[in-house]
Amino acid sequence: MQDFDPIKPALRPRIGLYSSGLRAYWEQFPGLRDRLIGYGKAIEQRLAAWGEVSNFGLVDDERSGRAAGEWFQSRNVDIVFSHSATYCTSACMLPVHQICNASVVILNLQPTARLNYAQSTTGEWLAHCGACPVPELCNAFNRAGIAYHVVNGLLGLDTTPAISLTDEVTRDRPEAQAAWAEIEAWARAAGVRRTLRHARFGFLGNTYGGMLDLYSDFTMIQAQTGLHVEMLEMGDLTRLLKEVSARDIAAKREEVEALFRISNDSAADPIAREPSEEQLTWACSVAAAQEKLVRAFDLDALAYYYHGAPGDADEKLQAGFIVGHSLLTARGIPCAGEGDLKTAVAMKICDTLGVSGSFSEIVVVDYLDETILLGHDGPFHIAIADGKPILRGMGLYHGKQGSGVSVEAKVRAGPITTLNLTQTGDGKLKLISAEGQATDGPTMCIGNTQTQVKFRDHPDVHLSRWFAEAPTHHCAMAVGHRAAQFEKVAALLNIRHVTL
16 A cells, blocks of 8 residues: 555544552562563553553552542543453442543453463462453443453563563464454554544535435534534635645646556547646646645545536536545545545544545446446545556536546455445444455446455345445445454444444
8 A cells, every 4th residue: 555644644542551450469469469560561562552551550449440530531541451460359440430431441361371280379370360350340341331342362472570480472372463453453443533533524515416315414423423524615715726826736736647647538438538738737726725725724534515507616626626635535634525424434434544445336236257346436545546546537527517637546456345434214323344355357447436346245145235234325445354443443433333
């Protein structure tokens, strides 16, 4: 995947961490307390790769539990990892999460793959019995109405503590690698939560008329994701277009020529032709204004659509949108056409996780290859393109007004996941994931983005399952198989998630 400097980087999550134990043990078993604190510091060091970590240390009675809850709440953490270091009563830990409302992930990470049974003491055993209190914690959290998640596996240390009677070097064991992959996924999901809760999504113009699936209540969107919707007018962009200089246009033209291939006339479609010099100059002018708009309003993403009256300035302005919005999408500002705010959110989730997220919809089914062609006539995520995307001059935009430069491209072959954010009849958001393989199958030369995708099921079966979830017709296409990651994002956002 090609790297682009983000205009506005995603936020790092604030991660809470504590280790749990029983205060009565410390006098009974010298060295146990410091040993467990050391395990917690090892976890802290690894978590620091993915966020800002606040490590409270040990929670070993209900008073320290309350103190930890207040401490995490004061630091506005996005997630709390509860390291089950040894046995601890649930009464010690429940107050942490009754006071701090961040999501909790219990870490059941055993330091060793096998005890030294012949030489182990009670104190040695207690250093490895983190799984013992987990059923109790799960029961208490459930009865208190606190959602929880558990990661099981090995701690994954590089060295064995001097106090240990067994081998604790487990970093390369699959049980440690799987556990830490899941922990990383939770940490990155917390980054999505923080980024969305501090995000400003521009909404430029309106939604394409009649697309009832796209219509959403902005208050509902903010209530369930935390993002702010900034209402923009075409006049805002027109004002900034007037500030675009010849140097700005030249810089965009250089960027365009480096990233795109300029097409000749399409042999198949008479409306898809080589872009004229006038069309390219206009697209670069508008692209420069679009970047100014993002910076002026401090935007993290954009949903847009406007058709204007035939021949007026706004029609001409919107006709130059696609190239600039593709450039912005590649630089961490996802742009969703037709005013689809929900898909802009799905694209931002993908982008924050570093897995791109290109604007797509169903194009056609290929029953011979048993693939579904996904794409759009709107912006494309250049970073995941198979080769250089093509720029075509379009004599018209189907179903829309105006003419201009469009992007023709496909996602490179390999694993992909589609992510759809829809709204259900009760007003709740829902995420729908589907994993498949982008193939190198044939596409049309019509100036649209298109990627052949082979899903696990036959296309008819897949479509039936997809349609049964009442999706919106757009989706984000991410690289890699990411359904498990998206499920964690949904859990932290308290949004339902379905994997097809």
